Amino acid sequence: MASGVQARVLIAAADDSTAGPLAEGLDRLGWRTVTARRLAAAEAALADLQIEAAIVDMASFGAEAEAVAARLKTACAPRRMPVVAIASPDPALADLGFDLAIAPPLHPAQAAMRLETLVRTAVSEEEFELRLETFADRGLGLDLPRPETTPFRVLAIGEPAPQFLALSNALRRNGADVVGAFTAFTAFDYLHERPFDAVVLWEGDNPNEALSITGGMRRNTRLYHTPALLYLRADAGTTSAEAYHRGVTDVASAETAEDETARRVVELARSHRRQRAVREALEQARRSGLMDAATGLFTRDLFAEHLMRLARAARARNRPLSVCVLKVAEKPDLRAPRAGGWMSRAIPQIGSMIGRLVRVEDTAARLGPEVFALALPATPLHAGRAAGERIAAVIGCTAFEAGEGNQPFVVEFDVGAAEITSPEGVGRALEEAAAAAAGRKAG
Numbered sequence: 001m002a003s004g005v006q007a008r009v010l011i012a013a014a015d016d017s018t019a020g021p022l023a024e025g026l027d028r029l030g031w032r033t034v035t036a037r038r039l040a041a042a043e044a045a046l047a048d049l050q051i052e053a054a055i056v057d058m059a060s061f062g063a064e065a066e067a068v069a070a071r072l073k074t075a076c077a078p079r080r081m082p083v084v085a086i087a088s089p090d091p092a093l094a095d096l097g098f099d100l101a102i103a104p105p106l107h108p109a110q111a112a113m114r115l116e117t118l119v120r121t122a123v124s125e126e127e128f129e130l131r132l133e134t135f136a137d138r139g140l141g142l143d144l145p146r147p148e149t150t151p152f153r154v155l156a157i158g159e160p161a162p163q164f165l166a167l168s169n170a171l172r173r174n175g176a177d178v179v180g181a182f183t184a185f186t187a188f189d190y191l192h193e194r195p196f197d198a199v200v201l202w203e204g205d206n207p208n209e210a211l212s213i214t215g216g217m218r219r220n221t222r223l224y225h226t227p228a229l230l231y232l233r234a235d236a237g238t239t240s241a242e243a244y245h246r247g248v249t250d251v252a253s254a255e256t257a258e259d260e261t262a263r264r265v266v267e268l269a270r271s272h273r274r275q276r277a278v279r280e281a282l283e284q285a286r287r288s289g290l291m292d293a294a295t296g297l298f299t300r301d302l303f304a305e306h307l308m309r310l311a312r313a314a315r316a317r318n319r320p321l322s323v324c325v326l327k328v329a330e331k332p333d334l335r336a337p338r339a340g341g342w343m344s345r346a347i348p349q350i351g352s353m354i355g356r357l358v359r360v361e362d363t364a365a366r367l368g369p370e371v372f373a374l375a376l377p378a379t380p381l382h383a384g385r386a387a388g389e390r391i392a393a394v395i396g397c398t399a400f401e402a403g404e405g406n407q408p409f410v411v412e413f414d415v416g417a418a419e420i421t422s423p424e425g426v427g428r429a430l431e432e433a434a435a436a437a438a439g440r441k442a443g
Helices: 016-028 039-048 062-076 091-095 108-137 162-173 184-193 207-218 240-245 258-287 300-317 332-339 342-357 381-395 423-437
Strands: 009-012 033-036 053-057 083-086 100-102 152-157 176-181 198-202 228-231 250-252 321-328 363-368 371-377 413-419
Touching: 009 016, 009 039, 009 062, 016 033, 016 053, 016 108, 033 039, 039 062, 053 062, 053 108, 062 083, 083 108, 100 108, 100 258, 108 240, 108 258, 108 300, 108 371, 152 162, 152 184, 152 258, 162 176, 162 198, 162 228, 162 258, 176 184, 176 258, 184 207, 198 207, 198 258, 207 228, 207 240, 228 258, 240 250, 250 258, 300 321, 300 363, 300 371, 300 423, 321 342, 321 381, 321 423, 332 342, 342 363, 342 371, 342 381, 371 381, 371 423, 381 413, 413 423
Parallel strands: 009 033, 009 053, 053 083, 083 100, 152 176, 152 198, 198 228, 228 250
Antiparallel strands: 321 371, 321 413, 363 371
16 A cells, blocks of 8 residues: 555455455555455554455455454444455355455456445445434434345346356246346346346357446446346356456356356345345435425535534544535526526426435535535545535536526536534534635635
């Protein structure tokens, strides 16, 4: 790890042949790493650093392996930290506290993709705990995340080759319901009609088609998180590295036993269901009666209360926390829409757009008639500012009605951001962000 760079991932592995290439690859992809050879060293690193996730080479720990996940999670408590096992997927690993098991060899691009999802799920779980407390103070309860208990739904895409059919049978033996789609068109029809817990792609004679399906999934916000395993034929024309960089979640070769591949698909499906359950639980807040009636966002007072709770939790969990303010810019061409009331009519739509554009673990609020705020947990200042600017750019591409005979108008935002470093600094940070959005220095 470069000097002065904050490590995000702990790799616990005694063997440099495992840790070295993985650490180098993750560093290049922006997931800075720190490596621990022994469990005690790993625990010490977690106590001192803002580690977001851990990857454990199970072969390195022998008799200690069963206790690794529990000890690592205890070392960084109350911060939630996903722990990934490099091992053949096994339901028993979940009982030991591992959030995901990935069969070796673990490619850095594959790891980065899974880490992004797992870390967001951990932050979402922390956010749900805090919203439970905030809403309870207002006399409102939220339902806990409830993972489904029905069989996993797997979409198998590709020509009915013997190996692919054998994998489908193995998936059914492992408790999954399998739906077959022979073409990309049929596959996307199924994907848009119903939710699936995982997708299996057969490389077949046209590997580009399989990768194009994955690319289409990653460009779709609803399908983005759905895991996809690429099943390579014996004379595969696609490398694992290429597949991972194209958005494939896991790769199985023709030499991999069907039951092993099926267990890997079921493991991906189990992890995906957990993530979806947490997201759906957080969505309850937006449907509560405590939100701003016009926009569906947090009200000013509810936001202030929750932001203070977020700040206390961020300090306890050793996580960054940023706040961002978006204020509708003062522009000459908005005078007529304001005077005619068209701006006021657009605000509910703008607020709704902001609510859809933030991550589910973020808190969006309406502070004033034309002022919005975002609380961004586990987010440093530069990322918080980038999030606000991205939202402003998207809304800036939307035209709003200005009445019959008038040209539609567009809305631009002045954006300000600040990082909250302590609960005592919440008011000051919000003031700094608001002042930056207004183009002036905080008083």
